[in-house]
Amino acid sequence: MTTVAPDALASTLRDNAEAVRAVWLDTAAAELRGRTSRGELEREQSDIYEALVDGLDAGSVALDTPAFDQLRGILADVSSARARLGFTPRETAVAVFALKEGLYSLGAVRGDGISALLRLVDDLGLFTFESFAAAREAIISEQAEQLLELSTPVVKIWDGIVAVPLVGTLDSARTQVVMEKLLNTLVETGSEHAIIDITGVPAVDTQVAQHLLKTVVAARLMGAECTISGIRPQIAQTIVALGIEFGDITTRASLADALVDALRSGNRTAALGTSA
Known part of the structure; x- marks a missing residue:
């Protein structure tokens, strides 16, 4: 089985962006059931998709490499925003994992290529979950400090x-x-x-x-x-x-x-x- 180069995967995703993102958006919107507007979800997915393609273009399929610094930053910001808005960990991660449904529709990617992309999406979802957990801990700590101050008036x-x-x-x-x-x-x-x-x-x-x-x-x-x-x-x-x-x-x-x-x-x- 021939290994597909990251830049070739980037080209495929760029050429099929409209179809992949349409399936991704529909799947995520159905999972979130109105928890966020379709327009907001589409804007977030657009930023994530573009950063994903840019990382692949840079020659990497590993999320922890410098090629995906921008993508990790976007996911961390989205996770933090979701945590502050009261989303659950599942709701936050599923919006990323839904990208898999769009990738399955790619007939041009087979074998190692689709496997590499699916593994990368798994890493994106796990990173999102971890970022969400860290953001929630920070919020809880912040709220605890605020309650402490409110409970101790002078x-x-x-x-x-x-x-x-x-x-x-x-x-x-x-x-x-x-x-x-x-x-x-x-x-x-x-x-x-x-x-x-x-x-x-x-x-x-x-x-x-x-x-x-x-x-x-x-x-x-x-x-x-x-x-x-x-x-x-x-x-x-x-x-x-x-x-x-x-x-x-x-x-x-x-x-x-x-x-x-x-x-x-x-x-x-x-x-x-x-x-x-």
Whole structure:
């Protein structure tokens, strides 16, 4: 069986582009069932087909060679776009694998030639799937970071006083976000008192306590005094049982108590409705 040269395959694909792409488009459109417009699908397939032919023209049938750099880039972009639009891995890969149906219609390519093209399409589909998976992981990581920031607000509750109401588990990653947001807010607002409220933290263990201490130390380095509020009876018992020492850090049972202390420490007695 005679091996068909890549540039000969390129010529065949170029000469039969209209017929191959028509079958490819119909097959992909049927598989995707309206998930994307026919016009958009046709534009994507046009870019992929042209880059495929150019790679073959450069003398290669291996996707991992420089000849197909442009094609890999196009497939990565399409996969990333599909991932962000909520397509499934199958929907993303099947749009590429559907090219096989168009190749089967090529009567001019037989034996090693069609086998080489089909193997190349398999590689295209697998690369698309891998690119989709990588894009989804990046999106999930990005969304997790966004949720982390949204779940850790730093709010100004009075002139010179900011509060960090924590809800949920406090781990190393979240502690880093808390410290960064708290320090930035202290600088932006010129506040000298920070309240870290742990009413919404379900449990305090040694690790959580260490994270709280790190946050307090970071705020103090910026010249702000810190109060930890939300020390419920169960939390207090746990802290005592674990032998956790908060040292000279002020703690209060509620955010309201911590706010009163902060107002008094800043000589804001008028705000409390009392005389100095």
